[in-house]
Amino acid sequence: MQRKSSISLSPSSRYAVLGGGSWATAIVKILSYSIESLGWYVRSEDTLKHIEQFGHNPKYLSSINIDTKKVWLTNDINQIIEKSDVLIVAIPSAFLTDTLKEITTSIKDKFIVSAVKGIIPDNNLTIAEYFNQHYEIPFDNIGIVTGPCHAEEVALERLSYLTLACKSRENAQMLADKFECHFIKTTTTTDIYGVEYAAVLKNIYAIASGICHGLGYGDNFQAVLVSNAQRELKRFLDGTYPSKRNVDTSAYLGDLLVTCYSNFSRNRTFGNMIGKGYTVKATMAEMNMVAEGYYATSCIYSINDKYHISMPIADAVYSILYQHANPRPTIKRLVDQLK
Amino acid sequence: MQRKSSISLSPSSRYAVLGGGSWATAIVKILSYSIESLGWYVRSEDTLKHIEQFGHNPKYLSSINIDTKKVWLTNDINQIIEKSDVLIVAIPSAFLTDTLKEITTSIKDKFIVSAVKGIIPDNNLTIAEYFNQHYEIPFDNIGIVTGPCHAEEVALERLSYLTLACKSRENAQMLADKFECHFIKTTTTTDIYGVEYAAVLKNIYAIASGICHGLGYGDNFQAVLVSNAQRELKRFLDGTYPSKRNVDTSAYLGDLLVTCYSNFSRNRTFGNMIGKGYTVKATMAEMNMVAEGYYATSCIYSINDKYHISMPIADAVYSILYQHANPRPTIKRLVDQLK
Numbered sequence: 241m242q243r244k245s246s247i248s249l250s251p252s253s254r255y256a257v258l259g260g261g262s263w264a265t266a267i268v269k270i271l272s273y274s275i276e277s278l279g280w281y282v283r284s285e286d287t288l289k290h291i292e293q294f295g296h297n298p299k300y301l302s303s304i305n306i307d308t309k310k311v312w313l314t315n316d317i318n319q320i321i322e323k324s325d326v327l328i329v330a331i332p333s334a335f336l337t338d339t340l341k342e343i344t345t346s347i348k349d350k351f352i353v354s355a356v357k358g359i360i361p362d363n364n365l366t367i368a369e370y371f372n373q374h375y376e377i378p379f380d381n382i383g384i385v386t387g388p389c390h391a392e393e394v395a396l397e398r399l400s401y402l403t404l405a406c407k408s409r410e411n412a413q414m415l416a417d418k419f420e421c422h423f424i425k426t427t428t429t430t431d432i433y434g435v436e437y438a439a440v441l442k443n444i445y446a447i448a449s450g451i452c453h454g455l456g457y458g459d460n461f462q463a464v465l466v467s468n469a470q471r472e473l474k475r476f477l478d479g480t481y482p483s484k485r486n487v488d489t490s491a492y493l494g495d496l497l498v499t500c501y502s503n504f505s506r507n508r509t510f511g512n513m514i515g516k517g518y519t520v521k522a523t524m525a526e527m528n529m530v531a532e533g534y535y536a537t538s539c540i541y542s543i544n545d546k547y548h549i550s551m552p553i554a555d556a557v558y559s560i561l562y563q564h565a566n567p568r569p570t571i572k573r574l575v576d577q578l579k
Numbered sequence: 580m581q582r583k584s585s586i587s588l589s590p591s592s593r594y595a596v597l598g599g600g601s602w603a604t605a606i607v608k609i610l611s612y613s614i615e616s617l618g619w620y621v622r623s624e625d626t627l628k629h630i631e632q633f634g635h636n637p638k639y640l641s642s643i644n645i646d647t648k649k650v651w652l653t654n655d656i657n658q659i660i661e662k663s664d665v666l667i668v669a670i671p672s673a674f675l676t677d678t679l680k681e682i683t684t685s686i687k688d689k690f691i692v693s694a695v696k697g698i699i700p701d702n703n704l705t706i707a708e709y710f711n712q713h714y715e716i717p718f719d720n721i722g723i724v725t726g727p728c729h730a731e732e733v734a735l736e737r738l739s740y741l742t743l744a745c746k747s748r749e750n751a752q753m754l755a756d757k758f759e760c761h762f763i764k765t766t767t768t769t770d771i772y773g774v775e776y777a778a779v780l781k782n783i784y785a786i787a788s789g790i791c792h793g794l795g796y797g798d799n800f801q802a803v804l805v806s807n808a809q810r811e812l813k814r815f816l817d818g819t820y821p822s823k824r825n826v827d828t829s830a831y832l833g834d835l836l837v838t839c840y841s842n843f844s845r846n847r848t849f850g851n852m853i854g855k856g857y858t859v860k861a862t863m864a865e866m867n868m869v870a871e872g873y874y875a876t877s878c879i880y881s882i883n884d885k886y887h888i889s890m891p892i893a894d895a896v897y898s899i900l901y902q903h904a905n906p907r908p909t910i911k912r913l914v915d916q917l918k
Contacts, residue, residue, distance in 0.1 A: 388802035398797035399914060427918040458737035463727035463829070463837035470827045488809045488827070490802070490918065498802035501840050575738060579766040579829065 246380040247351045249326065249414035256280065256324035258317070258339070259355075260287050262300035264330035266394035267355060267385075269301075271328075272310045273421040280313045281320040283339060288313050301395045318345045326351045326415075328385070329367060332530045333358030336367070340375075348376050353383040353415060357439040358532040359539040366436045379432065380407050383415050386435045386491050388498035390505070397423040403491035405432045429491060433481045438473060438492045441554070443533030444540060445469035446499040447511035448553050451560065451567055454515020461575075465553070466500050468578045472551050476540070479549040507533040514560060515567055537561050552577040585719040586690045588665065588753035595619065595663035597656070597678070598694075599626050601639035603669035605733035606694055606724075608640075610667075611649045612760035619652045620659040622678060627652050640734045657684045665690045665754075667724070668706060671869045672697030675706070679714075687715050692722040692754060696778040697871040698878040705775045718771065719746050722754050725774045725830050727837035729844070736762045742830035744771045768830060772820045777812060777831045782872030783879060783893050784808035785838040786850035790899065790906050793854020800914075804892070805839050807917045811890050815879070818888040846872040853899060854906055876900050891916040 256279030257268050264280075271278050282288045290298040292313055295306050314320050321327065321343065327350050331339050337360060352375075354367035363370070368384065371377040384405040393400055402419050404426055406412035412428035420426050429435060445466070452465060473496065474487045487493060499505045510531035513523040524534075541558045544551055556574040559565035595618030596607050603619075610617050621627045629637040631652055634645050653659050660666065660682065666689050670678050676699060691714075693706035702709070707723065710716040723744040732739055741758050743765055745751035751767035759765050768774060784805070791804055812835065813826045826832060838844045849870035852862040863873075880897045883890055895913040898904035 387799065388806075389799050393797045393799045396797065398795075398799060400797075400799035401803045401918065425914070425918070456737075458732045458735065458739075459837055459841035459843060460726065460728050460732045460737060460739035463833040463840070464740045466836055467727075467827060467829050467831075467833040470832060471825070474827065486810070488806060488813065490806050492806075493809060494802040494806040497805055497836070498798055501802070502798035504798060575764070579740065579764070 245349075245378055246408070247325075247349070247411075248408070249351060249411045251414070251417075253325040253351070253414075254279070254323065255326045255328065255418065256320045257328045257330060258320065259330035260284060260297065260300070261330065261332060262391040263355060265297045265301045265304055266391035267328060267330055268306060268311060269304045269394060270419055270421055270424055272307050274418050276310055278311045279320050279324050280311050281315065281317055282313055283315055285315050288315050301391060304395050317342045321345050321347055321350065324350070326353060328353040328355055330355040332356070333360050333367065333532060334530055334535060336360060336370075350377070351381045351383065351411075352377050353385055354436065355385045357386065357443065359440050359536050361535045361539065364539045364542050366440065368432055368436055382406070382432060383411065384432050384436045384439075385415070385419065386439045386495060388490060388494040390498060390502055392504045394423075399423050399425070401425045401427065401490050401494070403427050403429055403435060405429045405435045405491070407432060427490065431483055431485050434477050434483060434485045435491045437477055437480070438487070439495060440532075440536045441473045441476060441540065442496040442499045443507040443531070443536050444554050444557050445473070445496060446505050446507035447514070447531070447533045447537065447561070448557050449500040450508040450511020450513075451515040451557070452571055453508070454512040455568055455571055457571075462500070464578055466496065469500070469553055470496060472553055475549050476544070476551060479547055480543070507531045510534065511557075520561055534561060584688075584717055585747070586664075586688070586750075587747075588690060588750045590753070590756075592664040592690070592753075593618070593662065594665045594667065594757065595659045596667045596669060597659065598669035599623060599636065599639070600669065600671060601730040602694055604636045604640045604643055604645075605730035606667060606669055607645060607650060608643045608733060609758055609760055609763055611646050613757050615649055617650045618659045618663050619650050620654065620656055621652055622654055624654050627654050640730060643734050656681045660684050660686055660689065663689070665692060667692040667694055669694040671695070672699050672706065672871060673869055673874060675699060675709075689716070690720045690722065690750075691716050692724055693775065694724045696725065696782065698779050698875050700874045700878065703878045703881050705779065707771055707775055721745070721771060722750065723771050723775050723778075724754070724758065725778045725834060727829060727833040729837060729841055731843045733762075738762050738764070740764045740766065740829050740833070742766050742768055742774060744768045744774045744830070746771060766829065770822055770824050773816050773822060773824045774830045776816055776819070777826070778834060779871075779875045780812045780815060780879065780893070781835040781838045782846040782870070782875050783896050784812070784835060785844050785846035786853070786870070786872040786876065786900075787892050787896050788839040789847040789850020789852075790854035790896070791910055792847070793851040794907060794910055796910075801839070803917055805835065808839070808892055809835060811892055814888050815883070815890060818886055819882070846870050849873065850896075859900055873900060
């Protein structure tokens with residue numbers, strides 16, 4: 241039955257982006273090169289009006305020019321659903337369920353593409369799993385778009401590579417064609433599970449990188465930390481969902497690297513403040529953006545309760561963020577487990 | 580016969596470091612925590628006298644304090660050979676053969692540890708291969724010490740991890756025990772071929788990183804470049820010397836990361852100047868240190884002539900450094916081959 245309801249994307253499928261943050265804004269910019277009529281759901285009426293009037297998002301990546309001849313906006317989620325076949329979800333995971341509550345129409349026949357890179361707090365589901373369980377979307381009709389791609393560099397039109405994952409290679413390629421533009425190159429994979437979890441895990445490791453940087457560890461140690469994180473990530477993916485995947489490709493290792501090493505990484509910045517002695521509460525108050533890795537840390541910890549995969553780095557971050565462990569001695573214990 | 584001449588290192592083996600540069604100086608600092616009488620061969624008499632009189636190397640890492648009660652110095656290479664069982668070679672590959680020419684005594688019964696991270700220019704041999712072919716040292720009596728470990732961070736006593744590679748696990752562990760100190764952790768491996776070539780290759784990729792940075796490519800692209808480099812490195816190692824190795828460990832991936840991402844990396848700095856438009860000649864004149872990757876680029880290119888392994892990144896660096904290719908269009912062609 242699930243097979244029967246599989247959607248084959250076509251060049252004429254109607255696309256919409258859901259979300260008003262920086263990644264959503266960046267995706268709108270990317271897609272408006274290849275899509276003549278792109279829907280954009282922005283919750284805040286003020287933001288929506290500003291974009292319609294001035295052609296840029298007042299809050300995020302405001303340097304990006306939005307071509308309002310190609311992009312139509314709404315703050316009515318049911319309208320955007322009705323008028324679209326492919327919904328690209330770029331709402332931070334912490335706000336996602338609240339936004340989706342406003343849906344009164346069925347989305348069963350839609351193709352969902354997650355650009356969220358997070359886990360829904362409280363129920364420990366990835367975005368794909370959440371849409372599957374709560375909205376009866378078959379996994380065949382779910383895609384993932386993943387980096388390495390900081391939105392800030394999209395604004396600057398710096399060459400970036402995106403990976404599009406769908407269970408069907410054809411659908412992944414159809415999405416890839418839409419995302420390809422003069423500064424975006426794309427690849428495809430069928431490992432929707434792997435790339436989605438990799439995108440979640442890398443945020444935890446970026447927090448770890450930041451904590452260690454904040455504590456004064458240097459470049460030599462960061463390289464050891466990240467190569468250990470890469471192996472930890474592989475252990476988790478292979479342990480929870482075995483598959484033939486090469487984790488040294490851009491969607492896994494590349495995404496891990498950009499998140500752990502780039503100054504644009506908010507998860508690394510979050511960790512850095514923790515390492516420098518700020519409390520979790522103070523760090524959250526100080527930062528204007530959500531650090532997805534904060535929620536991911538707790539979710540992965542819960543999920544791993546079942547699997548008992550060796551994850552010393554993720555465990556250390558969990559104990560610092562959620563169990564009031566002192567960062568310095570916690571990392572000191574961690575370094576003995578790395579090699 | 581080779582088996583017969585295998586050396587088993589013992590706690591009482593006598594150690595000496597050969598070389599007066601920053602990595603040699605860092606290794607002397609590290610080893611002087613565990614070795615009570617450490618020989619140090621420094622070619623320049625001025626440098627030697629300065630170290631003996633003031634306790635630090637005047638030219639490299641001059642902040643490092645040398646404990647001259649434990650470290651004895653000489654500029655007579657035959658004397659250091661005579662008085663030592665284990666020779667730790669930390670002389671840049673471009674100067675190595677000239678230095679070794681001064682040897683008049685046999686070194687057949689010595690254990691050689693290479694800390695060079697380079698290939699001997701002109702004859703395309705790694706340090707291990709060179710000692711094996713030119714000095715009849717069996718591979719059993721050769722060790723490799725490898726990072727990720729920039730010497731500058733050793734001077735700062737920042738936590739770093741070294742990998743000691745020997746064909747015998749026992750010898751590797753014996754060396755590891757000597758290198759371990761309050762800011763150095765060690766691991767061992769028997770893959771002397773793999774770690775030595777990885778240390779060579781990573782310098783080429785660091786030059787590529789630098790070139791791309793110099794040309795204005797951003798963090799998103801760097802992450803893609805480095806994850807492609809990691810796969811290229813694996814292809815080369817597995818293609819030239821198949822072995823069960825996990826290239827996501829510190830000696831391979833970690834070393835690649837620190838070299839591509841750290842500001843301490845002279846190979847990255849070298850590439851950055853090339854990317855910014857300096858000629859190879861001008862870059863070399865400007866830099867006070869040898870960029871090992873310059874020689875490695877030509878050597879790996881020659882070696883690969885036999886194997887035809889797909890190495891688009893190393894090939895691009897070769898054509899820029901040795902064939903006067905313009906960096907901008909060369910990298911532009913490269914990016915189409917990455918994913």
